[in-house]
């Protein structure tokens with residue numbers, strides 16, 4: 001954290017701060033702004049000349065003063081698919097988020113989620129009160145989202161008595177709950193099993209590099225053209241051309257999966273555990289083909305962890321739009337790298353940021369150069385095979 005001029009305020013240090021922005025949302029004097037650090041991540045910066053020393057930011061920070069989690073043993077797991085195939089194919093996994101959002105909006109509520117900026121160079125949290133407004137929130141955007149005004153807007157809707165669904169990463173939900181400071185019966189929180197968030201700065205550099213001078217018209221990190229298990233990253237351009245690469249072929253995605261440019265706090269995240277602060281956790285049911293074959297057709301299967309009575313309540317109301325099958329917690333997270341414990345910090349991370357800063361040409365070479373020759377050959381064969389298929 002940066003303190004402009006001296007102040008006695010001490011927020012979470014740079015290694016632990018999640019960038020959730022709860023501190024800026026709660027500050028009564030507007031002295032905290034969220035700025036980009038040298039690695040392209042969001043960090044709070046305090047202007048001490050405006051600070052009124054109320055220390056609300058410290059009390060609200062979900063790292064300094066953690067949000068209580070669900071009790072172990074309360075959570076139940078379900079394999080779920082949305083009965084509407086079109087919605088499922090447009091979602092990252094089984095399309096559970098759309099069903100939840102649709103229910104809330106059909107009952108006069110408001111839904112918060114993460115959407116791309118117009119130029120696709122960043123992701124921010126926004127809200128919708130209409131069914132058409134759900135689409136931009138669908139599908140995972142694998143970079144950290146800016147929560148901006150959304151915590152305060154959420155509180156306003158809650159105080160008006162509106163039903164609100166707020167979705168985000170586990171640390172964002174913890175930040176929201178800390179900022180709200182009390183339980184709202186009309187709030188439903190949905191988090192993700194989260195592998196960690198990559199640097200928005202690295203994404204910006206990557207997209208500009210890959211687009212050259214063309215305008216980007218679409219980014220889909222979870223294109224299911226070749227199946228959910230074999231998803232593609234596709235980027236559309238204004239001249240009609242399209243880049244489409246498998247998860248291990250795409251340089252940005254490879255760096256993400258190998259933990260090369262995740263946020264520092266993601267390597268020891270306190271909210272990425274099996275007990276949660278949210279009502280529901282949504283995720284991919286990796287391993288469904290063998291663990292629950294009756295719910296697998298390679299179009300996307302979700303796993304949903306339900307932590308509260310509110311979570312159970314809403315799932316019961318969605319029995320017409322979802323197919324649901326209970327799973328053991330063990331199976332639910334067995335094949336999911338993002339489910340539990342710590343992300344091993346990649347030795348490449350520090351070297352990458354130290355030697356290359358946010359240089360993207362070097363990222364491309366860096367990630368590629370660190371593959372074993374056998375991996376590179378295997379990737380080339382797969383690429384050719386996909387072309388001839």
Ligand SMILES: Cc1cc2nc3c(=O)[nH]c(=O)nc-3n(C[C@H](O)[C@H](O)[C@H](O)COP(=O)(O)OP(=O)(O)OC[C@H]3O[C@@H](n4cnc5c(N)ncnc54)[C@H](O)[C@@H]3O)c2cc1C
Pocket residue numbers: 090091092093094095096097098112113114115123137138139140141142143144145167168169192193194195196197198282283284285286302336337338339
């Ligand atoms: C950074 C990141 C890491 C993830 N890591 C894993 C993992 O390790 N294992 C796993 O099983 N699942 C992971 N997921 C979740 C998974 O990709 C799907 O989002 C989830 O399975 C829900 O899919 P769905 O089909 O129900 O709905 P979708 O329509 O795909 O759901 C979209 C939901 O994700 C939210 N969202 C999208 N991008 C972001 C973002 N950048 N920040 C905050 N919220 C966002 C939207 O607000 C919406 O609620 C991750 C998601 C993100 C964004």
